[in-house]
Amino acid sequence: MKQETEFVNFPKCYESCGGYCCKGFKNANFKFFDGSYVALPLLEKEFNEYKKSGGIIGLEEAKKIEEFKLKNGAILRIFWLHCSLVGLCNPHQNRPLICKLYPFLPKVDNIGGILDFFSASFFDLFYEKSSHPCTLVAQHEDEVKAQLKNSLEPLLKDPLYIFAFRACELLAVYLKNSLKKEFGSYLINEINDENHVKFWQKAEMLLLLRKAWRNQEFYNEICDIHDEIAQIWGEFLPFK
Numbered sequence: 001m002k003q004e005t006e007f008v009n010f011p012k013c014y015e016s017c018g019g020y021c022c023k024g025f026k027n028a029n030f031k032f033f034d035g036s037y038v039a040l041p042l043l044e045k046e047f048n049e050y051k052k053s054g055g056i057i058g059l060e061e062a063k064k065i066e067e068f069k070l071k072n073g074a075i076l077r078i079f080w081l082h083c084s085l086v087g088l089c090n091p092h093q094n095r096p097l098i099c100k101l102y103p104f105l106p107k108v109d110n111i112g113g114i115l116d117f118f119s120a121s122f123f124d125l126f127y128e129k130s131s132h133p134c135t136l137v138a139q140h141e142d143e144v145k146a147q148l149k150n151s152l153e154p155l156l157k158d159p160l161y162i163f164a165f166r167a168c169e170l171l172a173v174y175l176k177n178s179l180k181k182e183f184g185s186y187l188i189n190e191i192n193d194e195n196h197v198k199f200w201q202k203a204e205m206l207l208l209l210r211k212a213w214r215n216q217e218f219y220n221e222i223c224d225i226h227d228e229i230a231q232i233w234g235e236f237l238p239f240k
């Protein structure tokens, strides 16, 4: 992927929402996420390209690197940038893929065909379209998805990104299911007012402690997704 590639074209959309997606997804009910930065995950390959391009001024280094070992020994590394630039990232074209794809990620099959879309941020999973803080979701959903269908085509010829999008989809499903189990829904507008605080605090804890994903079932499913994709495309992750 070329660093200057853009995927969604809605100039100055931040004027309609106050730049919601760059402001740390603040929520008055959260006790620990204070919204002082946005945590941005980059795949190792993307991070290397990001570094080569010079990155974003003030956001050159990863704050945290995570490593996950799959059953076949392949290693998935995630580099985390913590962005407090509230929309003023420079050069703008160097912002990470997750920023460029926001507000949607593609739901894909193993050969990179787009089946649907889902929220690019876990903090957005709890809103339905009509009350969504992002104007692109609330008012321009079809247009954004049409743009993404075209612009994502080259990226979806790379098994690493196919895997990443499928893994993100699974993360979202597990998170939603955890909330559904306790509250009957993962959408805030379907939760009784008296349970709102409890709902948000549970959502925060699930995200903070990663509780929805700390189980063998989730790990097995991630490894299965990896194996299915590797069977078609060949191995796409490093082993050390």
Ligand code: SF4
Residues within 6 Å of the ligand: 013, 014, 015, 016, 017, 018, 019, 020, 021, 022, 102, 103, 133, 134, 135, 136, 137
């Ligand atoms: S992508 Fe959505 S939330 Fe982000 S600036 Fe544009 S309209 Fe606002």
Ligand code: SF4
Residues within 6 Å of the ligand: 021, 022, 038, 056, 083, 084, 085, 086, 087, 088, 089, 095, 096, 099
């Ligand atoms: S890198 Fe830019 S687009 Fe991404 S969160 Fe930071 S300010 Fe927003």
